[in-house]
């Protein structure tokens with residue numbers, strides 16, 4: 001009995017260490033292009049590292065039993081009459097309880113951080129339709145079909161839809177929000193990596209759903225200003 | 238067995254199908270006439286076919302004989318006296334008739350579920366095949382959306398039907414009862430399902446529906462006519478589910494054999510109690526929300542579509558009130574099955590009986606308070622996210638209790654790795670992955686990333702295969718002798734297990750990576766520049782194996798029912814009541830009610846018996 005428990009403990013320790021190390025050090029997600037992305041990825045690493053422990057413990061116990069606690073051929077007798085073990089049962093109720101509560105608290109803080117409203121926000125209104133996007137920069141009086149955002153500038157997206165439900169998602173920014181007809185929803189993103197991305201629709205909206213996307217460019221402040229000025233000139237002429 | 242002298246009209250289905258079809262035509266005709274009479278254009282497929290469907294179902298049920306007894310009762314003013322389940326039909330014909338025996342009904346349910354399972358996984362394979370290359374592979378985007386949506390709702394209906402089948406066949410036997418408390422209601426619940434299945438099949442030729450199984454408006458209000466077929470089908474399945482819930486709950490509380498206190502029930506009894514409680518309480522919400530969508534489609538009532546004054550988020554709340562608790566309906570009976578099979582094949586008592594039994598109720602109650610975790614990104618009240626996050630992760634606790642208990646039951650046991658045990662232990666591993674990947678979905682900021690991606694699709698296929706499909710297979714191999722008096726073919730069973738397990742992990746493990754890397758859920762296509770193709774191909778190869786494995790078990794069932802090795806009353810040396818009677822289980826179940834004296838899990842305790850059977854019956858081992 002002791003021997004087997006020690007073996008399982010060793011398997012769990014080694015397996016958890018390896019898996020947790022991988023989850024905490026390897027990136028299994030696309031590029032991180034917003035401050036929110038860093039928070040979300042760190043949260044995932046922690047969640048997966050903790051899950052590794054339970055995965056290895058349970059899978060280890062299962063496979064170990066299937067290998068080492070097999071019936072000998074011809075042995076028709078029963079195993080030991082172990083009906084339960086109260087301290088053990090209390091432990092495996094209370095420890096996971098404590099862990100999930102801690103996780104929920106961490107989750108609440110991260111949620112707070114990824115939805116926090118900074119002072120100087122760039123307002124962008126997003127209007128979704130079957131099957132495309134329109135972006136509105138109200139402070140500039142401009143409407144576009146592509147999204148350009150200055151790096152490091154917190155943005156507040158105000159989303160709505162003209163027909164069915166859509167969802168605004170740039171995977172590199174991580175978090176998403178539905179664009180709902182008849183109401184406005186809010187999504188806050190601070191882009192922090194230059195590059196070209198896609199804004200995808202992430203709520204089934206009909207035949208063109210897979211192709212409903214718009215280009216997103218994260219650019220420097222200067223590039224952003226000159227893009228805006230260019231558009232204004234175009235509009236004026 | 239086949240009796241050429243039998244009058245085919247005495248078989249219910251032979252009367253019901255033509256009557257139903259004729260009544261559809263009559264209903265359609267009537268609706269057209271009425272529309273003409275009030276000056277509307279006669280032909281409008283939505284409302285006209287809705288009337289036809291309703292008249293068809295009614296006539297079908299009448300011709301089947303579903304109302305005979307009740308009508309006779311009303312006409313005579315007093316309860317007709319006749320033997321409850323007396324029938325002159327040969328055994329095979331009873332399966333096609335309005336039969337009252339719970340074992341016949343259980344098999345009817347299970348066979349229906351298996352047919353739907355085969356249909357559903359074939360659709361799943363078609364979807365996977367489409368995704369092996371960017372652009373069009375075998376179908377267009379419209380067909381893809383229709384197949385995806387049909388796959389989803391077909392599988393969900395399949396699970397609800399399979400769950401009822403398992404509870405129907407097993408619960409009265411396990412609890413030492415003669416039959417269900419309301420046998421006519423029980424048959425009635427089953428016979429609502431064939432028309433539901435027919436409507437689902439017909440939804441595709443009727444134009445399909447492209448909303449996924451969730452039917453979110455406004456999309457569902459605009460969807461083609463197939464949507465209406467699907468809504469009516471789900472309505473029938475839901476009604477059946479509610480009626481079944483009433484029956485099972487009554488059985489658990491009022492139908493147990495003398496001496497069987499709640500805490501001497503097999504764990505499957507607790508699982509069924511929790512399941513039925515959820516079915517009875519929450520199914521009405523999906524019925525209502527779908528009905529409202531139907532009315533909005535047919536007569537323009539403004540419930541959900543904002544342009545006519547409705548609210549789309551309202552629909553999502555109503556829908557998930559049911560549909561989240563429903564996912565526990567999918568998995569709790571499977572947990573019950575695992576809890577029955579593991580002790581028998583480990584020769585050890587279930588570890589921590591009370592905790593395992595009560596955790597089913599814990600999951601049911603906790604699971605009722607988490608519906609809005611499907612809506613974290615859907616424009617719900619921001620502050621509501623926090624309490625829902627907490628209730629969601631709390632449900633992990635009773636679920637964990639079960640997993641720990643199963644593994645502790647196997648620990649130090651004397652394990653026999655026959656097919657039921659192979660499937661039951663694989664179910665634990667699969668569910669474990671499903672459960673652990675579910676925790677990030679409860680943590681709001683993590684969910685905001687992966688919700689509506691393939692990560693979710695991977696998660697819920699793991700929970701549904703681990704919580705239902707693998708346990709169902711375990712149950713088939715384990716209880717087949719009690720249904721037919723024969724064993725399933727063990728060697729084919731092992732091949733089936735190996736292919737199904739390999740196929741499953743090859744299909745669904747890649748989904749987690751795909752989702753984390755941005756492959757959206759419910760998409761027909763992806764960009765050639767996306768890093769998705771390799772794993773999509775791997776997954777499709779797995780899906781091919783997986784589908785093959787389901788056809789293997791179908792072959793095994795059919796051939797074993799005819800040629801399988803004969804099984805004795807209690808081939809697995811189990812202690813629960815169903816194994817203390819002959820195989821196949823006799824018509825009357827128990828000659829006299831058994832007297833329960835101890836736990837059904839007294840393995841390793843010398844001389845422990847669960848119940849004292851009256852004379853006759855079957856002796857313990859053979």
Ligand code: HEM
Pocket residue numbers: 357358359361362364365385386388389390392393396448449450451694698701702705706744757758759760780783784
């Ligand atoms: C060979 C087996 C199967 C394969 C290859 C398969 C494949 C798929 C695929 C590709 C999707 C669409 C994912 C998406 O784009 O959103 C899907 C959705 C789904 N599947 Fe399966 N599946 C299989 C078996 C099952 C089973 C057995 C169940 C139920 C127990 C099930 C339940 C569902 C549900 C509920 C959906 C969601 C549909 C929706 O989004 O509305 N599947 N499946």
Ligand SMILES: [Cu+2]
Pocket residue numbers: 129130131165166167201202203204205209212
């Ligand atoms: Cu869209």
